[in-house]
Amino acid sequence: xxKKITLPRLGETMEMGTISKWLIKEGDEFKRGSIIAEIDSDxxxxxLPALEDGKLxxxxxxxxxxxxxxxxxxxFETI
Amino acid sequence: MTNSLLPQLYTTMKRIRSFEERVxxxxxxxxxxxxxxxxxxxxxxxxxxxxxxxxxxDTFTTHHRGHGIFIARGGDPKNMLAEIAxxxxxxxxxxxxxxxxxxxxxxxxxxxxxxxxxxxxxVGAGISYKFLKxxxxxxxxxxxxxxxxGILYESMNMASLWKLPxxxxxxxxxxxxxxxxxxxxxxxDFSKRAESFGLNSLHINDLDVENAYHKSKEIIEDAxxxxxxxxxxxxxxxxxxxxxxxxxxxxxxxxxxxxxxxxINYAKSKLIxxxxxxxxxxxKIDNEILKEMDSAMEFAIKSPVNDxxxxxxxxxSEKDPLPESIDKKINKILSN
Amino acid sequence: xxxxxxxxxxxxxxxxALRLAMHDAMIEDKKIIIMGVDVANYGGAYGATKDLLKIxxxxxxIDSPISEPAIVGAALGAAMTGLRxxxxxxxxxxxxxxxxxxxxxxxxVRYMFGGQISAPLVxxxxxxxxxxxxxxxxxxxxxxxxxxxxxxxxMPSTPNDAYHLLRHALRxxxxxxxxxxxxxYNSTGYLNKEDPNFSFGKANVIREGKDLSIISYSxxxxxxxxxxxxxxxxxxxTEIIDLRTLKPLDSxxxxxxxxxxxxxxxxxxxxxxSSVPSEITSIIFEHCFKVLKKPVIRYTAxxxxxxxxxxxxxxxxxxxxxxxxxxxxxxx
Numbered sequence: 183x184x185k186k187i188t189l190p191r192l193g194e195t196m197e198m199g200t201i202s203k204w205l206i207k208e209g210d211e212f213k214r215g216s217i218i219a220e221i222d223s224d225x226x227x228x229x230l231p232a233l234e235d236g237k238l239x240x241x242x243x244x245x246x247x248x249x250x251x252x253x254x255x256x257x258f259e260t261i
Numbered sequence: 262m263t264n265s266l267l268p269q270l271y272t273t274m275k276r277i278r279s280f281e282e283r284v285x286x287x288x289x290x291x292x293x294x295x296x297x298x299x300x301x302x303x304x305x306x307x308x309x310x311x312x313x314x315x316x317x318x319d320t321f322t323t324h325h326r327g328h329g330i331f332i333a334r335g336g337d338p339k340n341m342l343a344e345i346a347x348x349x350x351x352x353x354x355x356x357x358x359x360x361x362x363x364x365x366x367x368x369x370x371x372x373x374x375x376x377x378x379x380x381x382x383x384v385g386a387g388i389s390y391k392f393l394k395x396x397x398x399x400x401x402x403x404x405x406x407x408x409x410x411g412i413l414y415e416s417m418n419m420a421s422l423w424k425l426p427x428x429x430x431x432x433x434x435x436x437x438x439x440x441x442x443x444x445x446x447x448x449x450d451f452s453k454r455a456e457s458f459g460l461n462s463l464h465i466n467d468l469d470v471e472n473a474y475h476k477s478k479e480i481i482e483d484a485x486x487x488x489x490x491x492x493x494x495x496x497x498x499x500x501x502x503x504x505x506x507x508x509x510x511x512x513x514x515x516x517x518x519x520x521x522x523x524x525i526n527y528a529k530s531k532l533i534x535x536x537x538x539x540x541x542x543x544x545k546i547d548n549e550i551l552k553e554m555d556s557a558m559e560f561a562i563k564s565p566v567n568d569x570x571x572x573x574x575x576x577x578s579e580k581d582p583l584p585e586s587i588d589k590k591i592n593k594i595l596s597n
Numbered sequence: 598x599x600x601x602x603x604x605x606x607x608x609x610x611x612x613x614a615l616r617l618a619m620h621d622a623m624i625e626d627k628k629i630i631i632m633g634v635d636v637a638n639y640g641g642a643y644g645a646t647k648d649l650l651k652i653x654x655x656x657x658x659i660d661s662p663i664s665e666p667a668i669v670g671a672a673l674g675a676a677m678t679g680l681r682x683x684x685x686x687x688x689x690x691x692x693x694x695x696x697x698x699x700x701x702x703x704x705x706v707r708y709m710f711g712g713q714i715s716a717p718l719v720x721x722x723x724x725x726x727x728x729x730x731x732x733x734x735x736x737x738x739x740x741x742x743x744x745x746x747x748x749x750x751x752m753p754s755t756p757n758d759a760y761h762l763l764r765h766a767l768r769x770x771x772x773x774x775x776x777x778x779x780x781x782y783n784s785t786g787y788l789n790k791e792d793p794n795f796s797f798g799k800a801n802v803i804r805e806g807k808d809l810s811i812i813s814y815s816x817x818x819x820x821x822x823x824x825x826x827x828x829x830x831x832x833x834x835t836e837i838i839d840l841r842t843l844k845p846l847d848s849x850x851x852x853x854x855x856x857x858x859x860x861x862x863x864x865x866x867x868x869x870x871s872s873v874p875s876e877i878t879s880i881i882f883e884h885c886f887k888v889l890k891k892p893v894i895r896y897t898a899x900x901x902x903x904x905x906x907x908x909x910x911x912x913x914x915x916x917x918x919x920x921x922x923x924x925x926x927x928x929x
Contacts, residue, residue, distance in 0.1 A: 190289045192504070193296050215282050220507060229505040233286055320678070353711030361709035370677055371710055375701050381667045382702075385674020385682075392630065392656060393679055412697075415664035419671060422662065575712035576746050578770040584746065594883040 184239065187256040189249055190230070192223040199223050200248050201255060204241060211237045211261060219255075235261050263537050270313060270470045271528040272546060274305035277329040278525055279547075279554040280338055284328065284345060284359075285505055292562050294347025294358050296504060297374075301329035303499030306465075306524040307432040308333040310473035311400065311492060314481045320368035320386055321400040322379030325360045326432070326498075327372040330402050335367050338554055342561035350564040354571055370399070376437075377403060377410030380429070384416045387425030391487065398484045400428045406437030408451055414458070420489035421459040428480055428490040429455065434498035439510045455491030466495040468527040497522060604790045606756075612782040614756035615645045615721075618763035619683065621790070623653055626681060629767060632659040632672055633685030633721075642687045643723060643782050665691045669698035669720065676718040677706065681767060689724035689776060690733050692741065703772050704747035715770040719763070723777040725816055725866055726910050730779075732902035735910070737815075737867035742774045743843045743876065749773040750844040754818040756786040758841050761795040778816040800847035802854070806836035808928055810854040812877055813864040814840040817915065821864055824920035831921075833928050843873060848880050855885045860927045861893045866914050869897045891927050896920060 189199050203220040206212055217229040218238075236258035243255040281300040287293045301308065304326070312333025315321070323330050331341060336352075344351025345359045352364050360374040370386065373379035379401060386399035407413055408431060420427045437445055452462040463480050465473045473494060480490035497519040501508040508516065532538045538546075573583040601620065609617075623629045631637075631646060637660040640647030650658040661668050665686055672684035686695060699720065706716050726735040742750045749771050753759040759777070766773035803818070804825055811821045818839045825835040836854050840847065855861045861881050863874040874895035881893050898914045 191291055192288075217505070226501070226504075227507040227509070229500065229507060231282070231285055231289065231505060233289065351711070353709060353713070356711050357709040363710035363713055365710070365713045370674070370714075371706060373702075375697055378670075378697060378702055381670025381698065382674035382677065384667065385671040385676070385680075386678040388630075388632075388671060388675045389678035389680045392675075393628075395679075399674075399678075412666045412670065415662070415667035416670070418662055419664065419667055423659075575708045577749075578707075578715060579712075581771065597884055597887065 183260045185236070185258055185260060186254045187258065189221070189243075189251050189253050189255050191251045192221060192228045193225050196223045196225075196251055198248050198250055201243055201245050202227055203245060206238050208238050208241055237261055265471070265535070265537055266313065266474060267471050267528060267532055267535070267537060270309050270474060271525070271532055272550070273309040273312065273333050274470065274525050274528060275547060275550050276338075276554070277305045277308060277332045278302060279550045280332050280341070281328060283338075283342060283554045283558045287342065287346060287558060287561065288504055290562075292346050294345065294355065298345065298359050299326040299503050300500055300505070301326050303520065303523065304432055304434050304496045305329055306468065306470050306473055306496055307402070307430065307494040310470050310494070311402075311430055311477045311481070313474055314478040315398065315400060316481075318368065319398045319400065319481070320370050320383070321402060322370045322382045323372045323402045324376065324379065324404055324407065325372060325374050326404060327362070327402060328359070331362060331364070331369055331372075334369060336364060336369065338557035339560040342557050343564045346561045346564065347566070348561060348564035349567040350560070355567050356571065356575070377407040377412045379403070380407065380410075380413050380416045383427045384419050384425060387420060387427040387489070388423065390426050391423075396485060398426045398428060398481055400430055400481070402430050402432060404437065405431060405433040405435065405442050406445070407431070408454075409445055417455060417458040417460060417491070424487040425489050426484045426487055428484045428492060429460070430492045431494070433493055433495045435495070436498055436502070436508070436511070438502045439508070441510070451493045452491065461488050461490040463490065463492045465493065468522060468524045469531075470524055470528050471531075496524070606788040608785045609756050609788045610782065611756045611759050611777070611784050611786070612643065612645050614760040614788050615763060615777065616647065616649065617788070618760045618767075619646065619649060620652065622764055622767040623649070623657065626767065628679065629681045629683065630657045630659060630675070631683045631685065632661050633668060634661055634663055634687055636660060636685050641685070643779060645721075645777070645782070646685070665694040666698050669695040670702065672718050672720070673698060673703050673706070673716055676716045676772070677714050681717050683719045683721055683767070686720065686722045688734050689722045689738050690736050692722070692738055696741075699742075699748075699774070700745050704745045708747060716772050717770050718772045719766045719775055720772070721775045721777065723779050725778040725780060726898070726903055726914050727780040729905050729907050729910055731905045735903040737865065737898070739776055739843055740867060740872050740876075743873055747772070748844060749842070750776070751842050752776045752815045753841060754781065754815050754839050756784075757788050757792060757795075758801070758839075760788050760790065761792060762797070762841065765797045776815070781816055784819070798842055798845040798847060800850040801839040801841055802836065802850065803839050804835060804837040806834040806858065808834040808858055809860045809862065809924055810836045810838060810851075810858045811862050811864055811920070811924070812838045812840065812851055812854075814843065814873075815866065817864045817866055820915060820917050820920060823917045824924065827917070827921050828924055831925065833924060835924065848884075851877065851880060852884045855881050856888055859888045859890045861889075862920070862923060862927060863893065863895050864915060864920065865897050867897055869895060869900045872897055894923050894927060896923060
């Protein structure tokens, strides 16, 4: 099943964020709990864990691009 | 069948790890009450070993990174996560959150957000237990940061002076928020400090949770006989100070190497090496734990928020009138 | 203490009334212990716990090391686990050392832990000027406590009130901060252990009057009484309210009084700014503004630290002459 990952609100005051680093690339499989990206909020950089097992299909947001909280950042397939 | 406590210790550590992952997921999903969530991921050896070494009626206080200890002492993940989510079904009705979680029935005298704040509480508990002739021990859990708080030394002195059944347990994860202990500590021998106060000291610096359990048990039982103790357990904080923050003040290679020193993997290897469990059996345990924690997370998310009237309860005792709301006060004045 | 079993005293010191309260409470409730610096062998810096060690033993009257934060913190821990401790901080000025345990812990454990626990701790201390004890041993810091939800606050001015308020504090499940005054220890008055009129949380109207309300507490109540005598000679009929407890505060008695007299002077030994009188003045304004003939006057100590020199210390706090002067102006 295809699912989307959105940019989470990582702090009460966060409106915008940036993916500072993707730790997986399209085609990679990942396990729930593994860190798949690093996200810059207004205050800190947070390691983003996967919320379920999956295979990354498409990256929708590039490293360094500032986007709104809630925007889609990737599409994956559940495995 | 085995007499080894390793299965139990492994399970506890794995439950702590899994629980903390759920806390992280609650955060990512926007379901936590605020974001001041301090995960004990990587630090499971202390809570699991000392937690098991304590007796059923022993009590404790924790610092802000105390979820693991509470799990080890029997905290129900459902009510813990509900508390962390600020909900009605939380241990503290959602009014305490992660940093002020407590359960008097399990002997959890409270998590504290003030570094060192919960340490003298166990001294007082020790005074009570000695006075009332209850054969209980009270343990204060805190981090390396608290080793520089004066209240710890006041408390150690009192425990030593009055020969109280208390243990001071330092979970040294090498960092006080963003400050490495090298930058906070003039002379890095915590056990020596405790010894100089006349306390029975223990320093653990390896990954063997069974060893930590056996040695801690001695300290706890000595405390029960009115020889107060001090335990330092060295470990590493896998994530940042809070949430899954990165730690820019930490060396990348240090972090990478230290994250490999995982007490859970060590315990797992030991279980297999000692033919206690095989891979399949361990996987089964892991999956049970995952199910348990997932259902606890679901419970927390589904738990309702508390009524606004709860703002006013528990300020004073049940027999006392609730504080008057500001709205009521103002409207009374405006109608004068 | 030969008169331990007596129920009525014509004349007893404030100090002995406190001692008697602790003694009687400790006989009745075996879970009460006392801990603090020099409470046992020395008998308390101001003698309030004298001889209690002899009567109750070292398990119940405990000399503590000089560790104010841990004294409060340990007493709190004991209160959470079955005992009813009286913790003594020798001077209220030492509250600074213990504020975390008082404000962040003691006042909040019931609330933060969702009502799971009570912390029946009585924290006794004393404050006030009059002994040239200097800036760090003479303060009146009650506003720090009044501002903190979760704490009760008692400040008796008479031996009878001291006895009953302390006994009450030792029976309830709320933490109480009990602030004595260093110059009141030797003051005398009656004590009726079975006082039927004593009511916790109610202010005491110690003098009825129709022209002016003077609202005060602790040692300043005596100053108000002296001023009222003088004002009487000027045909000014003063009503004096002794608050006795600042938490819970008996606003009703204050408001009723000022609605009657239409003029108010609030008197205390604390500093002026953001003080207990500031709070009371607000309450009076909010509820009596329609009837007030003059602004409410707060008469307090100067907004300065306390000087040591006796003449300066005396001028630093309110005096009877000025109370009379301001009262006359309020009534002109």
